[in-house]
Amino acid sequence: MYYNEEIETMSREELHRLQSERLVRIVKYTYDNVEFYRKRMDEHHVAPSDIKSVDDISKLPFMTKQDLRDYYPYGTFAAPAESIVRFHASSGTTGKPIVAGYTQNDLDCWSEGVARCLTAYGLSHKDIIQVSYGYGLFTGGLGAHDGAHRIGAATLPTSSGNTSKQIMLMKDLGSTALCCTPSYALFLAESLENDPDTDISRDIKLKVGVFGAEPWTENMRKELESKLRIKAYDIYGLTEVSGPGVGGECECQDGTHLWEDMFYPEIIDPVSLQPVPHGNRGELVFTTLLKEGMPVIRYRTRDLTYLDYSRCKCGRTMVRMGKILGRSDDMLIVRGVNVFPSTVESVIMEFPEFNGQYFITVDRVNSTDTFDVDVELRPELYNGNMSGILKLKDALTWRMVSVLGIKPAVHIAEPGSIERSMGKAKHVMDKRKF
Numbered sequence: 407m408y409y410n411e412e413i414e415t416m417s418r419e420e421l422h423r424l425q426s427e428r429l430v431r432i433v434k435y436t437y438d439n440v441e442f443y444r445k446r447m448d449e450h451h452v453a454p455s456d457i458k459s460v461d462d463i464s465k466l467p468f469m470t471k472q473d474l475r476d477y478y479p480y481g482t483f484a485a486p487a488e489s490i491v492r493f494h495a496s497s498g499t500t501g502k503p504i505v506a507g508y509t510q511n512d513l514d515c516w517s518e519g520v521a522r523c524l525t526a527y528g529l530s531h532k533d534i535i536q537v538s539y540g541y542g543l544f545t546g547g548l549g550a551h552d553g554a555h556r557i558g559a560a561t562l563p564t565s566s567g568n569t570s571k572q573i574m575l576m577k578d579l580g581s582t583a584l585c586c587t588p589s590y591a592l593f594l595a596e597s598l599e600n601d602p603d604t605d606i607s608r609d610i611k612l613k614v615g616v617f618g619a620e621p622w623t624e625n626m627r628k629e630l631e632s633k634l635r636i637k638a639y640d641i642y643g644l645t646e647v648s649g650p651g652v653g654g655e656c657e658c659q660d661g662t663h664l665w666e667d668m669f670y671p672e673i674i675d676p677v678s679l680q681p682v683p684h685g686n687r688g689e690l691v692f693t694t695l696l697k698e699g700m701p702v703i704r705y706r707t708r709d710l711t712y713l714d715y716s717r718c719k720c721g722r723t724m725v726r727m728g729k730i731l732g733r734s735d736d737m738l739i740v741r742g743v744n745v746f747p748s749t750v751e752s753v754i755m756e757f758p759e760f761n762g763q764y765f766i767t768v769d770r771v772n773s774t775d776t777f778d779v780d781v782e783l784r785p786e787l788y789n790g791n792m793s794g795i796l797k798l799k800d801a802l803t804w805r806m807v808s809v810l811g812i813k814p815a816v817h818i819a820e821p822g823s824i825e826r827s828m829g830k831a832k833h834v835m836d837k838r839k840f
């Protein structure tokens with residue numbers, strides 16, 4: 407099922423035409439209304455009239471998170487203040503948040519993106535969609551909410567946290583879909599398993615999980631699907647571009663369709679800043695083709711992935727993005743080796759003995775990096791069988807060595823001892839002082 411069949415299945419030629427028309431318009435709009443863009447384009451000796459189609463996009467300068475910080479709070483807004491109807495913000499690890507402002511049209515485009523995703527997951531007005539992403543400045547809660555509303559589903563806006571109440575309402579009202587981060591879904595699943603009054607197959611009506619906001623692996627998908635007896639779908643997005651629903655998977659689950667009629671994607675080499683050949687991994691860059699409040703042009707997301715332009719069996723013609731490996735700024739360099747937390751997760755999840763909870767600590771002792779991985783066993787296996795635990799620890803250590811190229815100190819942690827997250831999980835602590 408499609409939410410907007412005409413757009414989702416339009417021919418690539420038609421899409422190219424639509425994107426080009428929209429790009430020409432947005433470039434002129436930002437040049438005319440935002441000093442930041444005017445200055446940047448002038449510095450790069452490019453004028454709006456140089457942009458005739460999306461084939462000219464590489465003439466335009468890039469934009470970074472730092473630009474958004476430097477021009478905080480209103481410096482990259484293009485619409486007059488009175489037409490902004492909502493703000494959201496994403497808090498980075500340091501400094502000022504990134505603030506985004508939306509006009510009513512922006513909110514309508516955003517909810518259409520989410521509605522396309524929810525429809526692709528098989529959801530409709532017949533569903534009860536429990537939104538356990540946080541409501542507030544974070545785009546997850548209200549973004550999923552507006553999309554659910556748009557398809558006419560009944561929305562259960564529980565927001566994040568208060569897990570026992572979430573479970574009670576999920577059971578009593580019969581939620582059929584759950585929207586939250588994969589790490590919170592794992593915590594909810596564990597809580598359901600540990601609840602003596604709940605039999606998941608009897609009491610829980612969930613059929614679909616709408617998971618995103620953080621990298622998660624195929625092995626984590628399997629774990630969540632089997633624990634919650636659902637089909638788990640990926641939803642992607644970021645505040646700077648709109649929020650959740652910049653793209654989502656379809657029933658084929660073979661990549662995340664990006665809604666290219668609204669968000670033009672590119673993949674560049676983060677060092678040379680040149681486009682990479684189709685299919686190669688690099689940094690994802692977006693240009694918003696319709697946004698009025700705070701458009702972004704060639705915005706460097708830092709997310710590392712690849713794009714697949716081959717046709718999907720579902721009939722959608724929109725490009726598919728591979729799973730996000732991580733953000734270039736989340737990558738750890740440990741003893742000179744590049745380590746992505748998502749790769750560590752994927753190795754841990756190869757072992758059915760672990761429950762998916764882990765924590766990585768990196769430090770520097772006597773000028774040498776230390777790399778510790780704490781990982782929880784499933785409760786039923788944490789039974790004092792020391793030789794079994796030691797064997798498992800060894801097996802995980804050597805598997806990490808072969809995949810990561812670096813040897814971690816693995817610690818088998820007591821079930822429940824690693825802090826659970828209600829939103830985006832924090833899996834890493836880097837204590838090194840650079």
Ligand code: DLL
Nearest residue numbers: 496546618619620621641642643644645649650730
């Ligand atoms: O996380 C928007 C969102 C909410 C997406 C709910 C999906 C569901 P930010 O807080 O601005 O916005 O964080 C954006 O989160 O650049 C990625 O690094 C990461 N991210 C988002 N979705 C995914 C995903 C929201 N499906 C940043 N897989 C992005 C991997 C994701 N990483």
